[in-house]
Amino acid sequence: MPDDPRPTTTTRPPTKTPTTTTTQPPTQPPTQPPTLFTGARVLIGDASDPIDNAALLVRNGLITAIGPADSVTAPSDAHCVDLRGKTVMPTIVNPHGHIGYLRGADTSSAHYSRENVLDHLRRLAYYGVSVFQSLGTDRDDIEITLRDEQRAGLLQEPGLPLLLTAGNGLIAPTPGSPNGGPYFATDVIREVTTPEEARATVRELAAKKPDAIKFWVDDRWSTKAKFGPDVYTAIIDEAHRLGHTVIAHIFDLEDAKGVVRAGVDGIAHMVREPGPDAELLKLLKDNDVFAFTSMSIQKAVPEGTAWLDDPDVSETVPADALAAIRAQIESIPADKLAEMKESYAVLEAGLRAYVDGGVRIVLSADSGLFVQFFGIAEHRELQAMVQAGMPAQQAIQAATQTPARILGLPDRGTLEPGKRADLLVLDADPLDDIANTRKISAVYLAGKPVDRAALRAAWTADTPA
Numbered sequence: 001m002p003d004d005p006r007p008t009t010t011t012r013p014p015t016k017t018p019t020t021t022t023t024q025p026p027t028q029p030p031t032q033p034p035t036l037f038t039g040a041r042v043l044i045g046d047a048s049d050p051i052d053n054a055a056l057l058v059r060n061g062l063i064t065a066i067g068p069a070d071s072v073t074a075p076s077d078a079h080c081v082d083l084r085g086k087t088v089m090p091t092i093v094n095p096h097g098h099i100g101y102l103r104g105a106d107t108s109s110a111h112y113s114r115e116n117v118l119d120h121l122r123r124l125a126y127y128g129v130s131v132f133q134s135l136g137t138d139r140d141d142i143e144i145t146l147r148d149e150q151r152a153g154l155l156q157e158p159g160l161p162l163l164l165t166a167g168n169g170l171i172a173p174t175p176g177s178p179n180g181g182p183y184f185a186t187d188v189i190r191e192v193t194t195p196e197e198a199r200a201t202v203r204e205l206a207a208k209k210p211d212a213i214k215f216w217v218d219d220r221w222s223t224k225a226k227f228g229p230d231v232y233t234a235i236i237d238e239a240h241r242l243g244h245t246v247i248a249h250i251f252d253l254e255d256a257k258g259v260v261r262a263g264v265d266g267i268a269h270m271v272r273e274p275g276p277d278a279e280l281l282k283l284l285k286d287n288d289v290f291a292f293t294s295m296s297i298q299k300a301v302p303e304g305t306a307w308l309d310d311p312d313v314s315e316t317v318p319a320d321a322l323a324a325i326r327a328q329i330e331s332i333p334a335d336k337l338a339e340m341k342e343s344y345a346v347l348e349a350g351l352r353a354y355v356d357g358g359v360r361i362v363l364s365a366d367s368g369l370f371v372q373f374f375g376i377a378e379h380r381e382l383q384a385m386v387q388a389g390m391p392a393q394q395a396i397q398a399a400t401q402t403p404a405r406i407l408g409l410p411d412r413g414t415l416e417p418g419k420r421a422d423l424l425v426l427d428a429d430p431l432d433d434i435a436n437t438r439k440i441s442a443v444y445l446a447g448k449p450v451d452r453a454a455l456r457a458a459w460t461a462d463t464p465a
């Protein structure tokens with residue numbers, strides 16, 4: 001990058017102040033003394049070179065200046081935070097998961113509640129995930145309602161990640177059997193059969209202003225019905241007409257091509273065997289379609305169980321849940337395991353093809369089912385991406401700047417003047433080893449530290465022995 005437009009030092013642009021007003025407008029938070037974070041290596045989130053011995057000035061939750069320490073001037077009342085030896089990156093933005101269903105090692109509609117959704121949001125904050133989008137499995141409008149309350153400033157609990165939701169997704173019905181959606185949510189996914197029904201349902205869903213429209217095209221190894229192009233074209237067209245982003249769950253190469261040709265904005269999974277071909281790569285690139293990674297969920301079994309012993313996992317996941325997962329993974333027969341390893345290698349090769357083909361790659365942790373523990377899954381996804389061969393800087397960008405962009409969040413995703421001070425402070429540099437994103441020293445959301453010790457204490461106390 002020969003010409004980096006990023007300013008090394010910037011002060012906040014002067015705000016327009018009405019001449020006769022003496023008090024702040026009621027919508028403005030009271031002015032707090034600024035905070036100056038100094039001494040860390042900072043990764044901006046845009047894949048540019050890190051800034052060593054950086055200074056980062058934060059006021060009222062926003063970054064007002066960032067650059068090498070000697071280039072940032074702080075006011076005398078600034079509160080200083082010494083981050084020498086640490087690495088700071090933007091918090092993670094995960095645009096794909098299913099909130100509210102996981103409890104311990106069990107994913108079930110029985111666990112779904114507003115309180116469980118809030119618990120998952122707290123877990124995400126604990127691990128430095130600041131934005132989370134739930135894709136199509138809302139129940140009783142709990143996600144939509146929480147999201148609306150959060151956006152209106154009515155949610156009493158501060159320090160939670162921003163929740164986005166697709167509300168309820170769309171799928172083809174399978175006569176005589178539940179549809180091919182996630183097993184814990186088949187009853188809340190909207191079944192449609194004809195293009196007319198699809199359009200009517202999209203209009204109905206759109207009335208709740210979801211953050212995306214989600215649909216599934218997956219026959220689950222030839223056991224379920226899936227949409228043909230006429231129906232998914234109608235969904236995409238109607239959603240676009242109403243101004244919504246459309247994301248498709250796909251599995252097969254030909255379905256991926258079909259939804260891209262029909263104008264989808266993003267695909268929620270990588271294609272499985274045989275993986276992407278040149279035509280799909282060109283379609284994704286030419287149409288600027290974003291591609292979610294969703295790899296770590298396929299990696300959990302082939303990878304083995306060692307990661308369950310990691311202290312950053314066991315500090316929030318109860319021991320009985322970890323034991324249940326371990327037993328499940330260990331029960332997989334050897335031939336099945338070999339098959340899963342081969343399938344996973346296809347995904348890794350697919351990711352490398354995306355990198356080489358210039359496809360817009362976005363981290364997607366598919367958090368909230370099986371082993372995809374909230375917050376942990378996001379870090380495991382980053383690790384999976386780098387292990388597959390994606391350069392660490394690009395993987396971090398795919399976990400921060402790119403998802404913030406596709407979600408339309410201009411104040412998030414990178415550490416730059418004017419953006420929110422959502423900081424993931426690490427004890428070691430993820431450019432040396434991507435697993436270092438899990439060595440979390442602190443998390444700041446809008447400049448305020450997340451009380452990780454208190455969260456951890458509550459979870460530990462909560463857990464029956």
Ligand SMILES: [Zn+2]
Pocket residue numbers: 096097098135268366
């Ligand atoms: Zn999913």
